[in-house]
Amino acid sequence: MKELDFLPDAPVNPAELASLASMIRAGTPLIVIESHDEPHAHALFMALRHQMHRPVLIWTATRGLVRADRDLVMAPDFADAGKALAHIAQRSDRALVLLMDFHPYLDDPVIVRQLREIGRRADDRQAPTVVLISPEITLPPELTALSRRFDLQAPEPATLEAMVRAEASRWGNERGLKPAEICEEALVQLINNLQGLTMKDARRLARNAIFDDGVLDHSDLKPVMQAKFELLDPGGVLNFELETARFSEVAGLANLRRWLELRAGVFRSAEAPPGLDPPRGMLLLGVQGCGKSLAARAAAGLFGVPLLHLDFATLFDRYHGQSERNLRQSLKAAELMAPCVMWIDEIEKGLATSDSDGGTSRRMLGSFLTWLSEHRSRVFVAATANDISRLPPELMRKGRFDEVFFVDLPERATRAEIMAIHLRRRELKPELYPLDRLAEATEGFSGAELEHLVVSALYVAHAQGVTLAMEHLSEELARTRPLSVLRGESIASLRAWARERAVPA
Structure with a gap:
């Protein structure tokens, strides 16, 4: 398959396209897109090629520089990153240059200098715009001030619905039959489950659900959620449970159960009623072995959503900055799995700050507290703690959790x-x-x-x-x-x- 043999799985999102165009028109010399979804990024820039009347060049290590509109390899030598950048630096046609999987080259000081010199042409209205597209990119400090990051948006619900119905028709066409049968209630839940995925991954999961037996119904939803989690799971840091506990398995805790029941309907709603915010979470303090973890799992069962278990100990990494990245990826994965309950067991062990780790634990705490206060996704945090003396005071401030419960020894x-x-x-x-x-x-x-x-x-x-x-x-x-x-x-x-x-x- 040729490098440029891609077809967008859905029309580009006009709002997403406008946001990217605005960033380019503002004269941003270096745009960073962290994503596995190359076809999505390609489709956006091909649309911009027509809208902004600018050529699009795509560089890969296998083919070098290619004119996207003609699928024309420009010169064999341009497979060399340095020679390709030297050519790009000389262009004066406002080209949009996509550098695919370029992150390994950012360790080379010569390459970094070449990119910096291209970026310094930002005041030149004919200068190229360089776009780095890779699953993961860490910029050297020399390039940080020249760059802006752009996040690809997930497909809209209406687009996902059209895709699912198209797959149902495709199943029938391939067999000379009418389209696959769709349960409308299951379709609504499936679309909700597919949100946050790339169109490529969403189409694959929908196709698997339909092509298995020619029917889309509620029996397909659990396998789809499990497959979605496996796609999003950041390196095994999160654990996923669909079969959670029920409050019938929990003795006592009447106040907690009543509190959760009052909030369950609002949490399940796609949009909270006027004047109410979706419930954000709870902190369960208490004596060891008194059912805090079981109550956290039962909360997911009561809400009727999956349970994600975040183990803070697995987030820490010896390499500078990697622990914070692991946390950001885990929280992002939880948001993409929403609605869900995220259970953090013995949170004091993961967020206890120390001066012996170069400030990593303090940065982790700061990142988590910021997310806890600002996130708007339907992720309900159920945190448990045994040792209050190790809990950071910042975590106990009003507004972090909706409520703090004490789980005492049973009567x-x-x-x-x-x-x-x-x-x-x-x-x-x-x-x-x-x-x-x-x-x-x-x-x-x-x-x-x-x-x-x-x-x-x-x-x-x-x-x-x-x-x-x-x-x-x-x-x-x-x-x-x-x-x-x-x-x-x-x-x-x-x-x-x-x-x-x-x-x-």
């Missing part, structure tokens, strides 16, 4: 409910066990410790070849020292802190 009735849940999960009948007595005897136990109590007693019963009985639970209870005993002082301090600063969950 007596909740302890009985927790044990009933774990017995049912293991196909045992809770009514056969004196849960009220067990709940009274397990004062100070966390939810995790109650589960461990049931599991350990089951192991003993299995080893004896008998059904779980009260004696097994009582014996295991006698051997257990809960965290509330081992760390009584720190838990008392945590409760005292939360009494004035957090809402009981």
